[in-house]
Amino acid sequence: MKFSFYTEDPLNAAADLLGFGIFEGQLSELKSFSQLDLALDGLLTSLVAEEDFQGKEDQSLLLHTHGRVKPTRLLLLGLGKREDFDLPNLRQYAARLVDAANDRGCKVLAAMLPPLDRSAWERAAEYFTEGAILGTYRFDRYQAEDRRRKLKVESVRLVLGAAPEDAEKGPSPVCLARAEVVAQAVCSARDLVNEPPGVMTPRALGEFARELALKQGLECKILGPKECEKHGMRLLLAVSQGSVEEPRFIHLTYRPKGKDKPKRRIALVGKGVTFDSGGLSLKPSPGMLDMKTDMAGAAAVLATLGALPSLGLKSEVHGIVAATENMISGSAYKLGDVVTGMGGKSVEIVNTDAEGRLTLADALAYAVKLSPDEIIDLATLTGACMVALGPYSAGVMGNDTAMVERFLGSARRVGEEAWQLPLPSRLKEQLKSPIADLKNAGERWGGALTAGLFLKEFVGTLPWVHVDIAGPSNAEKAWGHVRQGGTGYGVSTLIDYLQSRDGS
Secondary structure, three states: EEEEEOOHHHHHHOOOOEEEEEEEOOOHOHHHHHHHHHHOOOOOHHHHHHHHOOOOOOOOEEOOOOOOOOOEEEEEEEEEEEOOHHHHHHHHHHHHHHHHHHOOOEEEEEEEEOOOOOHHHHEEEEEEHHHHHHHHHOOOOOOOHOOOOOOOEEEEEOOOOOOOOHHHHHHOOOOHHHHHHHHHHHHHHHHHHHOOOOOOHHHHHHHHHHHHHHHHHHHEEOHHHHHHHOOOOOHHHHHHHOOOOOOOEEEEOOOOOOOOOOEEEEEEEEEEEOOOHHHHOOOOOHHHOOOHHHHHHHHHHHHHHHHHHHHHHOOOEEEEEEEEEEOOOOOOOOOOEEEOOOOOOOEOOOOOOOOOHHHHHHHHHHOOOOOOEEEEEEEOHHHHHHHHHOOOOEEEEEEEEHHHHHHHHHHHOOOOOOEEEOOHHHHHHHHHOOOEEEEEOOOOOOOHHHHHHHOOOOOOOEEEEEEEOOOEEEEOOOOOEOOOOOOOOOHHHHHHHHHHHHHO
């Protein structure tokens, strides 16, 4: 799809379908609606009354214009109450509109942005563009050709509804290109998560990272088992030793162009367990079914790194992933084992299904040696976080209040749900071991928090944020611009966070 702005009279927009987003109870306030109704001899008002269209969320109304105006069809979509609507909701509006146009074989779609302040136009255009792309995403490469959904919409014209003299005050087309970069990065993360675990192995994830680096001009370092051993990454190697698939430690680096010193150095760490059986603490089959998604943190980090060259970020960013499977076999690590990782702390293994924090411990210790200004890790770490916050919100913890607030601010701006959780020092008692520095799991209560406290042991005093994305990384069913399966959660927030740090 190609995206562009249209600032002239929407009645003159040559389009197969013209879409309107209508706030509940505000239909009569739209000047463009009145103009269309007049051109259609009052038919629009009559139809709205007959169908009791009020602009409630998920209401829709379709009308053929029969040549009385340039657009062939009009589609009204309810957006719900204005006070409940945030700019990121435009993604859902866009996805609904493009779906409706595609189902009717439309090639050219014109879309009225809801009545918003001009100061919000650029952000609104970005969210709409992202939603249009994300809503058309399908992971169908393993389906027969006749089952694959064909994209018929070729171009989307965003109608700002501005008078001609206001055209120059509208948003720059650059924002549309930026939105496409972000949306494609989210789709890339979705693809990685949705691949079957027999395809997206640690080695395959490493190859993806290598190809991404070549394509985007990133620096790339991939470590195999021997190199991991030299670095002392024995926690990662312990998790991997039950699998015939070798682990891979991935380090991508983005450096801004030019001679100016980077504004700051930021390390992004993603959990990369490409399949988690639970090891000897074996999961039941229903709990194992979607464990190909246990590398969603890694997918978000790699996709974010891939987007940075196109966005011209001014900070130096490192993307770090310890990729492995957690499998069961005669060589698998055992409960009661004591393993010392790269950070120098010994860990007693009391649960082999608490493996993600072990791989992250080595990845965080590696990140610390890079002397970054900040570290952010994303991980599908605990079911306990889903119990606490449900399937849509990430749990955010950290050792730096200002950094946590900045991350939450980015999440709010892009519409990814996140909630701060504490790291209570009293719960550290649960991680004490009689024979090692730490246990790798605590008690049932506060499981997401003790996991965060475990990770905190490996970052020292560096500003650090931990994001548990166990819930929002995967969608059991489609909604709005989100498709069933991997959601790409975290990519938009990370990009916004990095860009906002450029301006601070």
